[in-house]
Amino acid sequence: MVTAKVWVLKKHFDGFPKTSDFDLKEIELPNLKDGELLLESVFLSVDPYMRPYSQRDMKEGDIMIGTQVARIVESKNSAFAVGAFVLGNKGWRTHFISDGKDLQLLPSSWPESLPRSLALGTVGMPGLTAYFGLLKVCKVKPGETVLVNAAAGAVGSVVGQLAKIWSCKVVGCAGSDDKVAYLKKIGFDEAFNYKTVKSLDEALRKASPDGYDCFFDNVGGEFASVAINQMKKYGRIAVCGAISQYNDTVPQKGPYVQIPMIFKELQMEGFIVSRWKNQWEEGLQALLKWVVEGKMKYQEQVTEGFENMPMAFIGMLKGENLGKAVVKM
Ligand code: NDP
Numbered sequence: 001m002v003t004a005k006v007w008v009l010k011k012h013f014d015g016f017p018k019t020s021d022f023d024l025k026e027i028e029l030p031n032l033k034d035g036e037l038l039l040e041s042v043f044l045s046v047d048p049y050m051r052p053y054s055q056r057d058m059k060e061g062d063i064m065i066g067t068q069v070a071r072i073v074e075s076k077n078s079a080f081a082v083g084a085f086v087l088g089n090k091g092w093r094t095h096f097i098s099d100g101k102d103l104q105l106l107p108s109s110w111p112e113s114l115p116r117s118l119a120l121g122t123v124g125m126p127g128l129t130a131y132f133g134l135l136k137v138c139k140v141k142p143g144e145t146v147l148v149n150a151a152a153g154a155v156g157s158v159v160g161q162l163a164k165i166w167s168c169k170v171v172g173c174a175g176s177d178d179k180v181a182y183l184k185k186i187g188f189d190e191a192f193n194y195k196t197v198k199s200l201d202e203a204l205r206k207a208s209p210d211g212y213d214c215f216f217d218n219v220g221g222e223f224a225s226v227a228i229n230q231m232k233k234y235g236r237i238a239v240c241g242a243i244s245q246y247n248d249t250v251p252q253k254g255p256y257v258q259i260p261m262i263f264k265e266l267q268m269e270g271f272i273v274s275r276w277k278n279q280w281e282e283g284l285q286a287l288l289k290w291v292v293e294g295k296m297k298y299q300e301q302v303t304e305g306f307e308n309m310p311m312a313f314i315g316m317l318k319g320e321n322l323g324k325a326v327v328k329m
Contacts, residue, residue: 001028001029001030001031002028002029002038002095003026003027003028003029003095004026004027004028004029004093004094004095004096005024005025005026005027005093005094005095005306006024006025006026006027006063006091006092006093006094007022007023007024007025007063007064007092007306007309007310008022008023008025008061008062008063008064009021009022009054009058009059009060009061009062009063009064010022010023010060010061011060012054012055012058012060013051013054013055013247014249015247015248015249016247016314016317017051017247017310017313017314017317018314019310019311019314021310022064022309022310024307027093029095029096029097030097032074032076032097033076034076035076035077035099035100036076036077036097036098036099036100037072037074037075037076037077037080037097037098037099037100037103038072038073038074038075038095038096038097039070039071039072039073039086039088039090039095039096039097039098039103040070040071040073040094040095040329041068041069041070041088041090041093041094041095041096041306041329042068042069042070042071042085042116042328042329043068043069043116043117043120043326043327043328043329044066044067044068044092044120044306044309044326044327044329045066045067045068045120045121045124045324045325045326045327046066046309046312046313046316046325046326046327047066047125047126047154047316047325048241048243048246048316048317049241050064050065050066050313051246051247051317052246053065063091063092063093064091064092064309065091065092066089066090066091066092067087067088067089067090067120067124067125068087068088068090068093068120069085069086069087069088069106069116069117069119069120070085070086070087070088070090070096070103071083071084071085072084072085072086073095077099077100079100080100080103084105085105085106085116086103086104086105086106087103087104087105087106087119087120087124088102088103089102092306092309094306094329106119107284107285107288109285109288110288111292114291114292115300117300117302117324117326117328118291118298118300118324120324120326121154121298121300121323121324121326122154122157122158122287122291122296122298122324123284123287123288123291124284125273126153126154126155126158126324127154127155127158127283127284127287128273128276128280128283128284128287129155129158129240129273130155130156130158130159130162130216131158131162131283131286131287132271132273132275132276132279132283133155133159133216133238133240133271133273134146134159134162134163134166134214134216134238136271136276137236137238137269137271138214138215138216138236138237138238139236140163140166140168140213140214141168141213142166142167142168143167143168143169144168144169144213144214145168145169145170145171145208145210145211145212145213145214145232146159146160146163146168146169146170146171146212146213146214146215146216147170147171147172147204147208147212147214147215147216147227147230148160148163148170148171148172148215148216148218149172149173149174149194149216149217149218149219149223149227150174150218150219150241150243151172151173151174151179151183151188151191152172152174152179152180152182152183152299152322152323153174153218153321153323153324154321154323154324154325155218155240155241156172156174156216156218157182157183157186157297157298157299157323158287158296159216160172160183160186160187160188161186161187161290161295161296161297162296163214164187164188165290165295165296168214169189169190169208170187170188170189170190171188171189171190171191171204171207171208171212172188172190172191173191173192173193173194173203173223174191174193174194175193175194175195175319176193176195176319177193177196178322179193179322180192180193182299182322185297186297190207190208192207194223200222200223200226200227201226201229201230204226204227204230205230208230210232211230211231211232211235212227212230212231212232212235213231213232213235213236214235214236214237214238215227215228215231215235215236215237215238216238216240217237217238217239217240217241217242218240218241218243219241219242219243219244220239220241220242220243220244220245221242221244221245221252222244222252223244224237224239224242225254225255225257228257228260228261228266228268229260231260231264231266232264233264233265234264234265234266234267235264235266235267236266236267236268236269237266237267237268237269238269238271239268239269239270239271240271243317246317247317298323298324299322299323299324300323300324300325300326301315301316301320301321301322301323301324301325301326302326302327302328303315303325303326303327303328304327304328305327305328305329306327306329308327309327312325312326312327313325
C-alpha cells in the first residue's frame with residue numbers, strides 16, 4: 001500500500017492566491033489491478049491557467065489541477081515498463097494509479113542529457129502554445145516585427161526565440177532587469193522592463209518606431225490596450241493569456257479595442273493550444289530538435305519539494321520565475 005500526498009483547493013481564491021487556500025492531504029492508494037500502473041511524480045508544473053481554470057472547473061476540496069512528469073514504479077500493464085517516464089495530467093499528487101490510457105510516453109528521441117522537466121515547458125504545452133500561436137494565429141512571416149509580453153516566462157521565451165528562428169525582429173518585455181538581460185542574451189532584438197519604463201507607449205515606440213506586425217499577448221489589460229495602438233496596418237494579435245487580469249476581483253474597464261481594430265484593419269484571435277492537439281507531435285519534434293541543436297535555449301525556475309507547490313505557484317504569479325516554473329520532488 002502506498003500513501004500519496006495531494007494538495008487540495010481548500011478555499012476558492014479571492015484575489016491573489018494565498019498559501020492558506022491550499023491543504024496538504026494524504027490518500028491511501030489501493031493495490032494495483034491487472035492493466036494498471038503505479039506512478040511517482042518527478043517534476044510537477046505550476047502554470048497561470050490554474051488560477052482561472054480552478055475558478056471555472058473546480059470545487060473546494062478538489063485536488064489541484066496540473067501536469068507532471070512521472071516515473072513508473074510498478075506495472076501490471078505490459079505496454080509500460082517500470083522505470084519509464086511519462087507525462088500525466090493528474091494534478092498535484094506525489095503518486096497515482098493509472099491504466100496508462102491517459103499517459104503519454106516522453107518522445108523516444110529524448111536525449112539523456114536533457115532535463116525531463118522540459119516536457120512541462122519548452123518541449124511541452126507552453127512551447128507548443130508559442131509554436132502554434134505564432135504560426136497559426138499570428139501567421140508570422142520572415143522580416144516581420146513581433147512583440148511579446150511576459151517574455152521571460154515559459155511561453156514568451158519560446159515565442160521570442162521562434163520569431164528569431166523564423167527571421168523576424170522581436171521585441172519583448174518583462175518585469176525585472178535580470179529578465180531583460182536574459183532576453184537580450186537569448187537573442188531578443190529589443191527588451192525592456194515594463195515596470196520601470198516611464199511610459200509604456202514610448203518604450204514600445206522606441207523599440208520599433210514602425211510598429212508591430214504581430215503581437216503575442218500573454219498579459220492583456222492595460223499593456224494590451226497600449227500596444228494595440230502601435231500595431232501596423234493588417235497586424236495580427238494572438239490573445240494567448242491575460243495574466244494581468246486573473247486575480248482581479250473587480251473586472252478592469254476599457255479602453256476598448258474597436259477603433260484601432262477598424263482603422264488598422266487588425267485581426268485579433270483568442271486561442272487555446274489544445275486546438276492543435278492532433279499536430280502536437282509535429283510541434284514537439286520541432287521544439288526538441290531546436291533545443292538539441294542549441295537554437296532554442298531554455299531556463300527553468302526549479303522549486304524543490306512537493307510541500308512547496310503553493311509557494312511555487314504563487315511565486316510564479318508574482319513573477320518570481322525566470323523561464324518555466326516547475327517543482328522537483
Ligand atoms: P510565465 O512563465 O510567463 O509566468 C507568468 C509570468 O507572468 C510571470 O513570471 C510574470 O512575469 C508575468 N506576470 C504576472 N503578473 C503580471 C502582470 N500583472 N502584468 C504583466 N505580467 C505579469 O507563464 P506561462 O508562460 O506559462 O504563461 C504565460 C501566459 O500564457 C499566461 O497568461 C497563460 O495563461 C497563457 N497561456 C495560454 C495558453 C493557451 O493555450 N492560450 C497555454 C499556456 C499559457 P514578469 O516578471 O514579466 O511580470
